[in-house]
Amino acid sequence: MTEHSAPLVDETLRGTLVANLRSAGEALVQPALTLAAALVIGLLLIVGIGENPIPAYHAFLFGSFDNALDFGNLLAKATPLISTAICVMIAFRGGAFNVGGEGQMYLGAFWGAVIGFTFVGLPGPLLIVAIMIAAGIAGGLWAAIAGALKAFWEVDEVVSTLLMNYIAMLITQYFVDNQFKDVTAGGPMTAYVARQAWLPQMLPPSAVTIGLLIAIAIGIASWFLMFRTVWGANVRAVGTNRRFAQAMGVNVRRTLIQTMFISGAVAGIGGAIEVMGVEHRFYQGFSPGFGFLGLTAALLGRLNPWGTLAMAFLYAALLNGAAIMQIQTPVPNPLVNILEGIIVVVMTATARPAIRGLLRRKRAAA
Amino acid sequence: MSGLAQLVNADLVGALLLYTTPILLAAIGCVFTQQANILNIAMEGMMLTAAFFAIAVGAATQSVALALAGAIASAMVMSAVFGYVVLVLGADVFVAGIGINLLADGVTVFLLERLYNNEGSYTPTTFPTMWQLALPSGWANAPVLGFLYHALNGQTVIVFVALLLVVVSHIVLYRTKIGVHIRATGENPEAVEAAGLNPTWLKFLTVMISGVCAGLGGAQLAMATLDEFIREMTNGVGFIGLSAEIFGNATPIGSLIASAVFGLANAVADRVQVIPSLNVSPDLVLMLPYVVTLVALTLAMIRRRRARIA
Numbered sequence: 001m002t003e004h005s006a007p008l009v010d011e012t013l014r015g016t017l018v019a020n021l022r023s024a025g026e027a028l029v030q031p032a033l034t035l036a037a038a039l040v041i042g043l044l045l046i047v048g049i050g051e052n053p054i055p056a057y058h059a060f061l062f063g064s065f066d067n068a069l070d071f072g073n074l075l076a077k078a079t080p081l082i083s084t085a086i087c088v089m090i091a092f093r094g095g096a097f098n099v100g101g102e103g104q105m106y107l108g109a110f111w112g113a114v115i116g117f118t119f120v121g122l123p124g125p126l127l128i129v130a131i132m133i134a135a136g137i138a139g140g141l142w143a144a145i146a147g148a149l150k151a152f153w154e155v156d157e158v159v160s161t162l163l164m165n166y167i168a169m170l171i172t173q174y175f176v177d178n179q180f181k182d183v184t185a186g187g188p189m190t191a192y193v194a195r196q197a198w199l200p201q202m203l204p205p206s207a208v209t210i211g212l213l214i215a216i217a218i219g220i221a222s223w224f225l226m227f228r229t230v231w232g233a234n235v236r237a238v239g240t241n242r243r244f245a246q247a248m249g250v251n252v253r254r255t256l257i258q259t260m261f262i263s264g265a266v267a268g269i270g271g272a273i274e275v276m277g278v279e280h281r282f283y284q285g286f287s288p289g290f291g292f293l294g295l296t297a298a299l300l301g302r303l304n305p306w307g308t309l310a311m312a313f314l315y316a317a318l319l320n321g322a323a324i325m326q327i328q329t330p331v332p333n334p335l336v337n338i339l340e341g342i343i344v345v346v347m348t349a350t351a352r353p354a355i356r357g358l359l360r361r362k363r364a365a366a
Numbered sequence: 367m368s369g370l371a372q373l374v375n376a377d378l379v380g381a382l383l384l385y386t387t388p389i390l391l392a393a394i395g396c397v398f399t400q401q402a403n404i405l406n407i408a409m410e411g412m413m414l415t416a417a418f419f420a421i422a423v424g425a426a427t428q429s430v431a432l433a434l435a436g437a438i439a440s441a442m443v444m445s446a447v448f449g450y451v452v453l454v455l456g457a458d459v460f461v462a463g464i465g466i467n468l469l470a471d472g473v474t475v476f477l478l479e480r481l482y483n484n485e486g487s488y489t490p491t492t493f494p495t496m497w498q499l500a501l502p503s504g505w506a507n508a509p510v511l512g513f514l515y516h517a518l519n520g521q522t523v524i525v526f527v528a529l530l531l532v533v534v535s536h537i538v539l540y541r542t543k544i545g546v547h548i549r550a551t552g553e554n555p556e557a558v559e560a561a562g563l564n565p566t567w568l569k570f571l572t573v574m575i576s577g578v579c580a581g582l583g584g585a586q587l588a589m590a591t592l593d594e595f596i597r598e599m600t601n602g603v604g605f606i607g608l609s610a611e612i613f614g615n616a617t618p619i620g621s622l623i624a625s626a627v628f629g630l631a632n633a634v635a636d637r638v639q640v641i642p643s644l645n646v647s648p649d650l651v652l653m654l655p656y657v658v659t660l661v662a663l664t665l666a667m668i669r670r671r672r673a674r675i676a
Contacts, residue, residue: 049480097460099460099464149660149664149667153664153667153668153671154667154671155663155664155667156405158405158407158460159405159608159609159612159663160660160663162605162608162609163609163656163659163660163663164656164660166602166605166653166656167653167656167657167660170649170650170652170653170656171649171653173649174647174649174650174653177647177649178647292464292467292468295464296468299461332475332476332479332480332485333479333485334472334475334476334478334479334485335472335476336472337468337469337471337472337475337476338469338472338473338476339472340468340469340472341465341466341467341468341469341470341471341472341473342465342469343465344461344462344464344465344468344469345447345448345451345457345462345465345466345468345469346451346455346457346465347457347461347465348456348457348458348461348462349451349455349456349457349462
């Protein structure tokens with residue numbers, strides 16, 4: 001179990017860091033088994049369709065590490081996944097199942113882009129920070145609405161965030177169809193953000209940018225926030241047992257809304273990083289479901305910050321590997337989608353009682 | 367005014383029926399599971415699977431009956447997996463439901479690529495025409511019959527089955543023993559168990575019923591007008607159906623009304639685009655039902671809270 005009680009006074013930082021890494025190691029055993037089972041099913045599937053599984057799996061599992069370009073593309077795929085996975089992790093730790101990462105990311109990306117093409121006079125670093133702040137506020141406020149509905153009236157956040165995904169995507173659709181449409185572009189998209197806000201590439205010609213470092217920094221910051229601050233301890237107390245937290249003097253409502261704000265802000269910033277790093281503008285449909293993919297990574301990482309970070313990379317490797325497999329062998333790329341589905345379907349079924357307990361507590365607290 | 371007349375006519379009613387039907391079928395499926403206290407996130411994936419197999423089986427056999435059977439059977443397989451994982455293996459219902467949706471996307475796109483060598487869509491060269499209502503063409507220009515003609519002619523049999531299912535499921539849930547058992551399972555599973563019934567089996571039954579509804583809904587999506595399968599063609603219809611069921615307070619008749627609201631929004635959004643004089647954004651029209659559902663859900667929760675305090 002990766003759950004930690006509020007930090008003890010006599011624990012040294014180094015000691016707890018080691019403890020945390022050890023529990024992160026434990027957190028990898030269960031998902032590794034789930035992954036292994038899914039990979040075996042995938043192997044059987046490849047044999048079933050009459051293809052040779054050895055070159056296919058070689059490309060699938062190791063293709064991303066063959067050269068700098070493929071490795072860079074893996075890192076580029078990991079970047080948005082880290083944000084949406086951390087978004088899910090934070091909310092879940094606080095007792096809320098935020099499945100609205102997609103919508104929060106859309107709004108963050110959109111408002112980030114608006115800042116980016118409006119304040120073209122700002123110097124690069126300042127503009128980048130302004131874009132991320134705007135994106136964080138947009139995603140955060142959107143998620144905080146669902147948090148408030150849950151805090152005050154017990155509106156199920158799964159339903160509300162799902163509904164709000166559609167509303168968010170229709171809001172951005174409306175804007176890029178109308179006042180924020182770049183009329184010179186062929187589709188529903190905004191103008192380009194100012195050149196100085198384009199994130200520099202790290203491994204050209206691959207797609208990875210320094211946005212990856214920002215995402216990783218956010219991941220590490222989330223660990224610090226959740227496990228090294230009083231606020232984080234309160235959030236986890238609310239997530240574990242709301243009534244007990246209340247008795248301890250934690251303002252449960254306020255904490256819940258704050259948790260959802262931070263969770264949504266992370267997804268929103270993730271959207272802004274995509275805008276600044278990839279297309280350099282907002283376009284409708286920029287995300288192939290990063291919100292749900294992040295959910296998978298967070299659950300595979302057993303809602304531990306380090307596990308979640310690791311699983312975002314692993315997941316990106318699978319996505320990237322599947323694309324390489326499709327190019328190099330006759331096995332279709334969507335195999336990875338099937339594997340993903342199998343993983344998520346059985347994930348909580350085969351999980352040890354620990355994660356199920358966490359889910360049930362969340363439900364009981366609701 | 368002329369723009370409004372262009373919008374509100376028999377064709378709008380026809381489009382309303384066309385859009386409402388898959389939403390309504392999804393909602394009825396969700397009513398059954400909700401009555402047994404299962405939030406059916408997996409509806410979307412079940413429908414997507416059904417849509418694919420409707421086209422795949424129909425193209426291979428050139429038979430409408432087999433296409434329908436394939437759609438329903440494939441959706442029931444998905445619902446059986448969902449039910450087994452949730453009810454027997456104790457998986458979390460949200461996570462497993464999202465998993466079913468991902469799995470359905472994966473399976474359909476994998477087969478699309480493998481069988482038809484196309485990652486995006488499959489349009490069979492010949493496909494059997496879905497059973498549909500054929501009214502005499504002489505009605506087209508008659509005063510009242512003309513309205514019926516434009517609204518109903520060419521609608522599939524699934525449209526009428528869906529409307530019939532509203533009545534049937536109302537009777538089943540509120541007038542039969544099994545319906546009482548299902549509702550009791552959701553409200554108080556311990557009491558059901560004490561009465562010598564197996565709540566797990568009753569829950570499984572509702573999941574399978576939702577599979578049948580998803581099969582019909584997916585078949586309607588694929589075969590009503592297009593006769594083709596497009597990647598992710600459900601495009602949230604399962605979730606909209608779930609929203610409609612929640613909006614409709616988990617009753618068949620409430621779900622019919624809520625589904626019609628969503629269907630109307632879709633029909634209007636579709637048509638305002640071709641009537642420039644109306645100057646209404648289709649995006650905002652489409653947004654309205656989600657906002658209404660969220661507000662209705664919140665109001666329902668506030669009411670429930672007040673009732674508990676009082």
